Amino acid sequence: MSKTTSLFVSPPAVLRPRLSRPLRLPSSMRPLTVDSLNPAIRNVQYAVRGELAIKAEEYRVRLQENGADHGLPFDRVISSNIGNPQQKGLDQPPVTFVRQVAALMEWPELANLAPQVFPKDVIARAKELHNETGSIGAYSHSQGVPFIRKNVAKFISDRDGYPSNPNHIFLTTGASAGVSLLISMLISKPNKSGILIPIPQYPLYTATLAQYSGAAIPYHLDESAEWSTSIDEIKAAIDKALRDGIEPRALVIINPGNPTGALLSQETQAAIVALCEEHSLVLLADEVYQSNLHRPATHPFTSFKKVVRDLNSPIPLISFHSISKGVSGECGRRGGYFECTNLSDDVIATIYKMVSVSLCPPLQGQIGVDCLVRPPKQGEESYPLWKEETDKTHKALAERTQIMAERLNKLPGVSCVDSPSALYLYPRIELPEKAIAAAKAAGKEPDAFYALALLDATGICVVPGSGFGQKEGEHHYRLTCLCPGVDQYVGKLEKFHLEFTRKYS
Amino acid sequence: MSKTTSLFVSPPAVLRPRLSRPLRLPSSMRPLTVDSLNPAIRNVQYAVRGELAIKAEEYRVRLQENGADHGLPFDRVISSNIGNPQQKGLDQPPVTFVRQVAALMEWPELANLAPQVFPKDVIARAKELHNETGSIGAYSHSQGVPFIRKNVAKFISDRDGYPSNPNHIFLTTGASAGVSLLISMLISKPNKSGILIPIPQYPLYTATLAQYSGAAIPYHLDESAEWSTSIDEIKAAIDKALRDGIEPRALVIINPGNPTGALLSQETQAAIVALCEEHSLVLLADEVYQSNLHRPATHPFTSFKKVVRDLNSPIPLISFHSISKGVSGECGRRGGYFECTNLSDDVIATIYKMVSVSLCPPLQGQIGVDCLVRPPKQGEESYPLWKEETDKTHKALAERTQIMAERLNKLPGVSCVDSPSALYLYPRIELPEKAIAAAKAAGKEPDAFYALALLDATGICVVPGSGFGQKEGEHHYRLTCLCPGVDQYVGKLEKFHLEFTRKYS
Structure with a gap:
């Protein structure tokens, strides 16, 4: 809240009816104070x-x-x-392709009124999406438009070389909404369930843990080794948590790192997966910067989905991605997804139940996800500019x-x-x-x-x-x-x- | 989740590396089951x-x-x-004006490339919004674009005849997100703090209360009197809650009613406000159907903001509105707002802190709110069609x-x-x-x-x-x-x- 712009918008004085009694707290009335709010909320910092x-x-x-x-x-x-x-x-600048598709989704009639201003593949894409989603003014499936989830699954399977199930993918209102939901579900005992988070971390994690009375179990990254992740550090953090009576439920890995920009080696990733097996941890893989690679030849990105499948590991894995980062930078659309790997059908049904209460992610965020996972292909009219x-x-x-x-x-x-x-x-x-x-x-x-x-x-x-x-x-x-x-x-x-x-x- | 479309998207077999070990749970590993999730989440029904x-x-x-x-x-x-x-x-059909503005916000270049297809007031509106918000691909102020909040405040003050403060307005991802946030903040003691909800109710309320371990304190509406709200029923519900050791924190009123479609009289509204004063209750006024009036001459809508100000009452009031209902029906954009009345600056700062964790509401939802509160005026090119x-x-x-x-x-x-x-x-x-x-x-x-x-x-x-x-x-x-x-x-x-x-x- 900006404190310097406390302007009031007032109606003309003549409209105001006369007040019938003075403004005062009735003698019995207790005011609403911050101290009377949920104490977990008071503890949130961001x-x-x-x-x-x-x-x-x-x-x-x-x-x-x-x-x-x-x-x-x-x-x-x-x-x-x-x-x-x-x-x-x-x-x-936004990616023109994304915005052209989005504009046509807003007002499909534009394809008839001004066909000359849109590349042909954009018009085709918007038509296809419109056929599948219907109006973007309608609530979609709570998990996200099935067709878009299918495209996300193809993106993932092309990236990793392993199948991906559209029914295990949830489109979200940015990655944050998914992270918050999963943390709220995993904290089964207030102040007794904990989640391992890297230090330094993106403060969404501590804020959300505070909100849901979960314990943050910190493990330090090694600044002297380019902010690398040390298995021994995580093990020590787990041991300390157990000594403190905290049950570790999940491990958060931010890869590429935020705020560090560090990239994990596949060897470290494999060791992390083994650690999750040993301690029955859910792996929460925040991979929203996966396409922001400055030196991909020496510092490539490997998804945890691929590592888990390479190892044939049964650990439950939730991988988060977003349209806000990368080079699309479409933060304002609020789009993203998470993929569930090795989760049972009834746990997935519980996630579905929870997302259905908030109805559906914003449709323009979902359209943004589709554009992220299906960029123009070589040979298409939009490709050179994209x-x-x-x-x-x-x-x-x-x-x-x-x-x-x-x-x-x-x-x-x-x-x-x-x-x-x-x-x-x-x-x-x-x-x-x-x-x-x-x-x-x-x-x-x-x-x-x-x-x-x-x-x-x-x-x-x-x-x-x-x-x-x-x-x-x-x-x-x-x-x-x-x-x-x-x-x-x-x-x-x-x-x-x-x-x-x-x-x- | 649709169970009949469990299609997998698989990559070509040749891409798949050989699996290095069989898929099995390591002997020490406990699977993630629904029973191990947050019990409050298990209780959610929607x-x-x-x-x-x-x-x-x-x-x-x-x-x-x-x-x-x-x-x-x-x-x-x-x-x-x-x-x-x-x-x-x-x-x-969507309202054309809304979609034209939205399309121009997605791709502002359209105003130059195809000016002839847009009404002049639409182009002016989009330019004005673009100047104020910048790119709709950027995160806005967490509380919503200040300019749009100012327009909401004007809409409210024109409707009620009382001033409205843009700094007390929060734009939201649909009304649901705001309701959920406020309930999470007001439940200060798990299973001991309660919120009064009408029966029948919109199940968002019971679902959110279950999620945050708040007690639902039901009061029945009177079907024999067109689903009217009885003060005695609410009083009886409060008494019962107190006897059960539950502290009532807030009263939910859905007006116009969902699922009943009932409209409160101003007398009932005044009595409700007095009751909130007597019992130090926060009034949560769900007013998302305020423009869906089938017989406005005999069944008009009066906002609780107006009633609270008419009575010069100090009760804390949060009023919710949405772009998903009315005649715009823009559910997929996920837009809405709530206005805080009689809330202290530090409580509002706490709300701000919480919304900042989820960054900002979707920009196209915010644009939808602007179109809702600033429809075309008589004399403007868009007016007749609108x-x-x-x-x-x-x-x-x-x-x-x-x-x-x-x-x-x-x-x-x-x-x-x-x-x-x-x-x-x-x-x-x-x-x-x-x-x-x-x-x-x-x-x-x-x-x-x-x-x-x-x-x-x-x-x-x-x-x-x-x-x-x-x-x-x-x-x-x-x-x-x-x-x-x-x-x-x-x-x-x-x-x-x-x-x-x-x-x-």
Whole structure:
């Protein structure tokens, strides 16, 4: 909620009837306070849109409303806190093919009224989808349009070389909705059921666990080895949880990593699967960045579905994917899917029951999923433009990530793994003692204190490492690699860092 | 999940690597069973998409796949179980204005490529929205695009004659998502916090309460007085809850009613507000059918926001609205909003924190909300068509509801309140003793048994009253008034009812 725009919309005074009694709480009435809300809700924290994002929004409004008199040391706010490629100021262009199909789904009559403006394969695709889904103003099957799930299954089987069952696929309102549902189902005993999550993590996991009174069982990734995942770390975390009376129910792996951008080797993946077998863990594989590969030759992606099938393992696996990331970046459509592997029919029926309460995922999100899993093929009219657009975005992301990592690594007190995938960098910062003391005096985590100062000085909004988790005494922040004009942008980061370090030295 | 289409999508056999070991559960591994899931999830029931809807979907697939050889006594399935106006077979046309704006939002370039096909006000509207929201592929503010919330606030203040604050409005993924969030926040003590819900109710409420371990505190509506709401009934329900050790936290009112179609008088609304004051209840006002009024002269709608302000009452009120109902029927976009009245800033900040975890509502749902609250005005190019389309749908719904009620009331053993609003009828059926015995023998609720027989004989899918709640020994079903060809459709219902009654007499 933006606190600076508390405008009321008022009707003309003449319309207002006279009030019949004064506004006061009746003597018996207790007000609704935060303390009276569900305590689990009170415990939820979500740093990606937390204090910093709210302050950034306030700055944005101030810039917009005050013209040249804004009194801020910057002219624009750069939202590097969230992987939102198409937002204003970043303006990663959408893939034209996706939007053309979507426009025709909204108003099918366009194919007759303006046939010349659409490529032939787009018109054919929209017609096919329309025949299968009907109006996109109708609720679909709660699990998602059967035809689209069939296309997702084909995408998965082409990717992995193993069959995929459309009835085991659930289309979702972005990957988050699926993650939240699965966590809510797996937490069978409040505060006694736990889920293993990597540290650093995407804070959706801790937020959702807090909401459903599940215990987060943290295991640390190894920054010194490019944020790799250590089986021993996970084993130690399981042992500690068991000693604390927490039953581990599931293991979350984010691959490619968020915020780290790390990619798992197949050997590590196989060891993870074996560990899940040993401890009867459900594997929750967050694979939403699977197509954001900056150096695919040396750092390829392998799905957990393939690894589980290669090993012929019986572990229950849920794999999540999304249209919000990749190079489509269609966050606003809210589309994604998860595939269930090795789940019994009655567990799948229970998932179905739960998704049916929320009726169905948004149809334009489902259309987005179809476009993601069925891009134009070579020889089709849309292919050349689709290829050009997606290549360009892949290239820009890879180059920008590398340049940013190089330059950040040159700064004193900053070290940064040169991320081979996803959309982020997660630099580690050494903060001067005096800065840590100043942060403590201000009641802030030291890296949140740094990030707030960065926002105040430059308009750049990042997320402090304390929002993702880190080892005691370490400090990081996550920033996206989505901002164009990398030279000017990183220049601001560098200047700020040097000034901040000088100020507190 | 459709059980008859368990097709697998398989890759060419040559792609499959050899399996390295047999598929078996390692000796230590416990499988994931339904019994090991969150027990609260196991308790969730949702009849609107339950057994009947699944069977209807199976019939639909069978009709589609088997051509003339389907072997069923009907040629099409009629989904009267769910208020989904635009679904195949019902085909209520979307409002053209909404879809034109939506198409331009998907592909703004259309305004340059094919300007002649769009009315001028549509192009202006899309440009304005695009300037404010940016790309619809970007996440918006988690609470919804500020500009659209401002338009919602104006709609509310024009409707009620009282100011509305855009910062107290949350755009949602349909009304359901908002209801679910609020219930999860208000249940502070598992199994000890309760929410008053009308019986019959829309089963979202009991499903969500079960999910969050909240107690449903039922109060009965009075069928003999057109399903009116009795303050004494609610008081008695509160007293009983308190005796049972349940703290009532909130009162759900569905107005216009679902499944009843009843409309509250302003006097009843005032008494409800007083009751909320007396018992410190949050009022959850489900007002999604507010524009589905069949006889507005005698049965008008008054919002609870207006009543609360007229009375200058301090009760916390959350009012829900949706784009899925009304005459827009844009269910697939997943759009809606709720407005918070008399909520403290920190409670609103807590709601904001929770919605930020799921990032934002779908942008096309938000665009749908904007079109709902800002329809074309008289004098604008789109107005005549918009007026014609919406008038036609209003008229069809009102006429169809009346004809269906009249004919159902003529059937022996059927009585049906002639609903003045919403999209449904909720006839009461007297079932023969023998039918009740046959249902018991089949392990079904008697009205579910009746509804299954109706589906088997006619392809018409309704929801049994047992899914909405009813008094012991009573039987009902809910059917939508959305199906065109009312004569043939009701004819089938009549024929079935007479045969069923004869069979079990």
